[in-house]
Amino acid sequence: MRDLAAELARLRTEHLYRSRAVVDGPQGAEITVNGARYLSFCSNDYLGLANHPRVVAALREGADKYGAGSGASHLVTGHQRAHHVLEEALAAFTGRPRALLFSSGYLANLGTVAALAGRGELLWEDRLNHASLLDAGLLSGARLHRYPHSDTSALRQRLMQNTGRHAMIITDGVFSMDGDLAPIPQLADIAQRQDAWLMVDDAHGLGVLGAGGRGTLEHFGLDDTAVPVLIGTLGKAFGTFGAFVAGSADLIEYLIQHARPYVYTTALPPALAHATLASLRILQEEGWRREHLQNLITRFRHGAEQLGMQLLPSPTPIQPLLVGSSERALALSAALRQHGIYVSAIRPPTVPKGTARLRITLSAAHSETHVDRLLTALDTVS
Numbered sequence: 401m402r403d404l405a406a407e408l409a410r411l412r413t414e415h416l417y418r419s420r421a422v423v424d425g426p427q428g429a430e431i432t433v434n435g436a437r438y439l440s441f442c443s444n445d446y447l448g449l450a451n452h453p454r455v456v457a458a459l460r461e462g463a464d465k466y467g468a469g470s471g472a473s474h475l476v477t478g479h480q481r482a483h484h485v486l487e488e489a490l491a492a493f494t495g496r497p498r499a500l501l502f503s504s505g506y507l508a509n510l511g512t513v514a515a516l517a518g519r520g521e522l523l524w525e526d527r528l529n530h531a532s533l534l535d536a537g538l539l540s541g542a543r544l545h546r547y548p549h550s551d552t553s554a555l556r557q558r559l560m561q562n563t564g565r566h567a568m569i570i571t572d573g574v575f576s577m578d579g580d581l582a583p584i585p586q587l588a589d590i591a592q593r594q595d596a597w598l599m600v601d602d603a604h605g606l607g608v609l610g611a612g613g614r615g616t617l618e619h620f621g622l623d624d625t626a627v628p629v630l631i632g633t634l635g636k637a638f639g640t641f642g643a644f645v646a647g648s649a650d651l652i653e654y655l656i657q658h659a660r661p662y663v664y665t666t667a668l669p670p671a672l673a674h675a676t677l678a679s680l681r682i683l684q685e686e687g688w689r690r691e692h693l694q695n696l697i698t699r700f701r702h703g704a705e706q707l708g709m710q711l712l713p714s715p716t717p718i719q720p721l722l723v724g725s726s727e728r729a730l731a732l733s734a735a736l737r738q739h740g741i742y743v744s745a746i747r748p749p750t751v752p753k754g755t756a757r758l759r760i761t762l763s764a765a766h767s768e769t770h771v772d773r774l775l776t777a778l779d780t781v782s
């Protein structure tokens with residue numbers, strides 16, 4: 401048996417121990433943590449929809465209509481009207497023939513990758529892909545290669561040395577801990593030339609990027625020929641919970657037959673699907689949320705540069721400040737809390753060793769004054 405106490409002690413000495421803060425009340429620009437009020441810069445609620453009155457009302461209405469739980473998996477009797485309508489709306493939103501709901505992004509990735517790749521086949525993943533994509537690659541049994549971050553020439557070379565096998569390239573659309581965009585046009589070109597599939601997990605791009613909020617692919621003007629497999633999550637900009645895969649009718653039907661994390665799990669509570677339909681409408685109707693968010697991003701970056709801070713090349717609401725050591729990241733996060741500001745320290749193994757950071761995220765729920773308060777506090781503590 402493992403010595404659990406020794407392992408926990410090691411994590412503490414290495415400043416890698418993780419613990420949970422207890423939050424009371426909804427997400428928003430301000431949150432209550434362990435009884436104190438903070439200005440928050442760490443949620444993924446990029447559009448401020450997690451506590452939007454219309455979304456909350458739809459959740460209630462959904463509960464009245466469908467009850468609390470779905471009671472079964474989709475293939476038994478769990479596939480309710482609300483799920484079906486949401487899938488059709490998500491397909492239309494992403495401009496694809498079909499979409500399939502999953503209970504979370506983690507499960508969507510496990511299910512999709514393991515259904516589409518297996519023994520004897522090749523997977524190419526960006527080194528900074530989200531953990532769920534890397535776990536999915538391992539679970540699939542395919543041979544998993546990780547290429548250097550966004551290095552399309554390295555990927556092209558390696559793919560050319562490995563022709564003749566079914567291959568799939570997998571990338572985050574927006575990298576979750578860095579905020580930069582994947583070079584998707586180049587990846588699509590490589591995939592097409594090498595007859596490989598391209599799958600994009602746009603967890604942090606959907607709702608945020610593109611004039612219509614259709615994400616990284618809208619930003620680059622790419623369609624489902626270039627990127628046949630698109631993953632979206634609903635717990636971030638949509639403000640609710642769950643995830644989906646969008647693509648061809650054959651892709652969706654294939655996943656319904658083969659994606660085990662789809663088949664063998666209880667369907668999402670239908671009330672959540674009903675609420676997500678409301679947040680999808682708001683996300684489409686209220687373009688000002690994206691514009692306001694972009695203004696805040698510009699304001700933050702400009703302010704941080706004036707203060708001499710090192711920013712990563714991120715055009716998204718994810719604006720990390722690289723710190724280096726886990727110890728220093730924790731200390732800065734604690735110092736910011738002293739100023740009433742909540743920003744989480746992200747440490748290995750979530751990010752590579754030596755690249756611990758403060759992962760600042762902006763939201764349409766913030767005001768310009770909030771961003772200015774953050775900048776002042778950062779200047780004071782650093």
Ligand SMILES: *Cc1c(COP(=O)(O)O)cnc(C)c1O
Binds near residue numbers: 504507509572603
């Ligand atoms: C958050 C995230 C996921 C997981 O989605 P959940 O719905 O939270 O399980 C998957 N991929 C990426 C890139 C993410 O950032």
